[in-house]
């Protein structure tokens with residue numbers, strides 16, 4: 001009937017060898033393991049080596065007596081949970097009360113009935129087991145609770161991250177929708193401007209010719225009729241005809257220059273907002289870059305805070321590149337606009353943007369560099385994050401570079417990266433496979 005745990009034992013502490021023998025035999029009869037100690041001091045030492053499941057403790061002993069031994073065991077956090085039963089001939093109430101108030105769980109007086117001792121020991125061992133099991137269970141529960149809390153925290157964080165990602169995707173979609181509508185609007189305007197501008201440009205040359213002809217006629221009249229009627233003479237003088245004839249061709253020349261410029265802008269607008277997005281088309285990337293520069297022209301001019309931004313083009317030999325030209329021009333636009341923003345902010349004495357292109361194997365490389373002082377380290381890691389901006393509300397959306405990266409990497413299988421040096425400037429490098437078969 002040994003249902004006690006293997007390593008479990010009861011410690012009997014008594015200075016009488018006879019008492020020890022009797023108790024050991026009684027408890028041994030039900031399969032309990034026994035260890036003995038003959039005084040308080042050796043009991044304390046024994047407990048230090050290994051914890052008993054229960055202690056039967058005599059009170060009257062030489063040296064450290066039972067009460068003192070009990071107090072010491074209860075004062076030590078390692079031993080305070082061991083159940084202690086006093087077994088003594090001291091049967092008066094005062095001693096019983098003292099023993100129990102010291103933390104003992106039971107008090108048995110001698111002479112005792114074997115059956116009674118066994119019954120009490122069994123009950124206390126069972127209680128001890130139950131308490132231990134409960135403690136272990138509650139520990140497990142605590143651990144599970146803790147785990148649950150951690151999982152909840154993780155879940156909350158994931159939800160937050162997802163929500164943020166979703167929001168930024170939505171903002172990006174709205175932004176892209178706006179851009180594509182703007183692109184359509186611009187393309188429409190550019191198209192509508194096309195015919196009237198072509199008409200003006202093509203009519204200026206004949207107009208100049210006609211005016212030259214009319215001038216000749218007037219000169220002929222003056223030669224052959226040096227004395228016209230008074231009214232005509234008067235009118236010629238009022239008109240300052242000499243000046244008009246000299247000024248008219250100049251006027252027409254400057255009109256031609258301006259209308260050529262309008263034509264350039266219109267071509268650039270159309271080029272820039274190309275919306276052939278169903279399949280890739282082979283285009284000259286330099287045209288896209290040039291068109292973007294024309295559209296940004298007004299932002300490059302000198303203003304009260306800084307001189308004009310010099311554009312240095314170092315174009316290499318690039319083949320036609322299979323791409324979506326509209327979105328790609330948006331990328332050029334975003335990067336160039338960022339460079340101009342950075343120049344506005346740091347106002348370098350000789351602001352400059354360099355655009356360099358080259359072909360490396362099957363990859364077209366476009367580098368757009370500025371001399372606006374670079375990007376601080378803390379900002380560098382985040383420039384491609386959606387919604388990250390260092391610009392005031394209303395000026396920056398923080399979407400330019402994240403959309404640019406998406407266009408270059410996801411739509412074109414290329415790469416977009418930044419190299420920056422604090423105090424000097426920043427380079428954005430776009431690498432694009434020249435042919436769709438490389439993507």
Ligand SMILES: Nc1ncnc2c1ncn2[C@@H]1O[C@H](COP(=O)(O)OP(=O)(O)O)[C@@H](O)[C@H]1O
Pocket residue numbers: 334338339342370372374375379383384388389390391395396397398399400401402426
């Ligand atoms: N050429 C540059 N020089 C310095 N900082 C830059 C440059 N280009 C981008 N940045 C930094 O990257 C941030 C994110 O750029 P972007 O995604 O285009 O958003 P936005 O221009 O709306 O702020 C900018 O706010 C700026 O701090």
Ligand SMILES: [Mg+2]
Pocket residue numbers: 334337338398399400401
């Ligand atoms: Mg931007």
